[in-house]
Amino acid sequence: MSFTIKKEGEIVVVDVEGQLIVGNRQELKQKVLDELERGEKKFLIDFAQTGYIDSSGLGVLVSLSKKIREQGGELRLANLNDDLKTLFELTKLDTLFQISDTRDRALASF
Amino acid sequence: MAATPPSDAGLRVSLEVEIPSDVSYIERVVDLIRHPCAELAYNAHQLALNVPVALSEAISNAILRANNEDPDKRVFVRAEVDTRQLVVDVQDEGEPFDLDGNIRDATNPDNIEREDGRGLFLMRALMDRVERFDANGIPSGNIVRLILSRA
Numbered sequence: 001m002s003f004t005i006k007k008e009g010e011i012v013v014v015d016v017e018g019q020l021i022v023g024n025r026q027e028l029k030q031k032v033l034d035e036l037e038r039g040e041k042k043f044l045i046d047f048a049q050t051g052y053i054d055s056s057g058l059g060v061l062v063s064l065s066k067k068i069r070e071q072g073g074e075l076r077l078a079n080l081n082d083d084l085k086t087l088f089e090l091t092k093l094d095t096l097f098q099i100s101d102t103r104d105r106a107l108a109s110f
Numbered sequence: 111m112a113a114t115p116p117s118d119a120g121l122r123v124s125l126e127v128e129i130p131s132d133v134s135y136i137e138r139v140v141d142l143i144r145h146p147c148a149e150l151a152y153n154a155h156q157l158a159l160n161v162p163v164a165l166s167e168a169i170s171n172a173i174l175r176a177n178n179e180d181p182d183k184r185v186f187v188r189a190e191v192d193t194r195q196l197v198v199d200v201q202d203e204g205e206p207f208d209l210d211g212n213i214r215d216a217t218n219p220d221n222i223e224r225e226d227g228r229g230l231f232l233m234r235a236l237m238d239r240v241e242r243f244d245a246n247g248i249p250s251g252n253i254v255r256l257i258l259s260r261a
């Protein structure tokens with residue numbers, strides 16, 4: 001499992017490879033907060049290569065969303081497979097996040 | 111004439127795994143239990159969502175909440191898988207807790223923006239049954255039993 005961060009124009013894109021779970025959530029949180037501290041405002045997390053997400057992973061996404069909004073920024077999500085969509089629907093987190101089917105659509109939506 | 115392979119219906123896989131109270135072991139245990147479920151043709155959604163997420167929640171609850179990440183305490187996971195159902199017992203060495211009393215409705219508007227409190231809710235949502243009972247042997251603690259019928 002790993003997190004890759006790159007810039008697409010003025011958007012910070014994070015790829016989550018493998019699981020987003022209690023054992024690695026702090027690493028994702030810290031990487032995004034470091035970018036926020038550098039002044040970045042627009043964030044996209046891409047789950048195209050993600051396996052499963054547990055409640056701690058969901059919690060980190062909620063926490064990051066709040067912190068980014070507090071700084072006047074925005075966090076959007078892309079490429080949730082059917083199972084990840086089910087997870088977001090079960091927890092109603094699909095109502096909290098703007099979620100795009102593809103990375104390109106998400107990038108164009110900012 | 112080639113012999114007909116035996117049906118999976120007669121198979122039962124039993125696993126016992128013991129880990130320290132360290133969350134870095136969770137993914138490995140999930141993989142160990144998911145593998146026989148895949149062999150016995152549990153469906154793709156169960157393999158990608160129900161089994162790994164509910165198991166992760168039960169094990170992380172045992173490590174973080176019940177055992178408080180105490181390096182002297184262990185987590186014991188026992189799984190039985192057949193073509194009918196998966197039954198997993200996750201045993202900790204912590205104080206008894208009220209499983210039902212601690213489940214918070216994660217979909218309540220007041221809870222949506224909370225960082226925590228989705229673990230037990232997800233276990234209940236993703237398994238057919240979730241039970242807690244006292245482990246009366248040595249060590250004592252809680253056993254959380256997850257049951258999922260094969261789909």
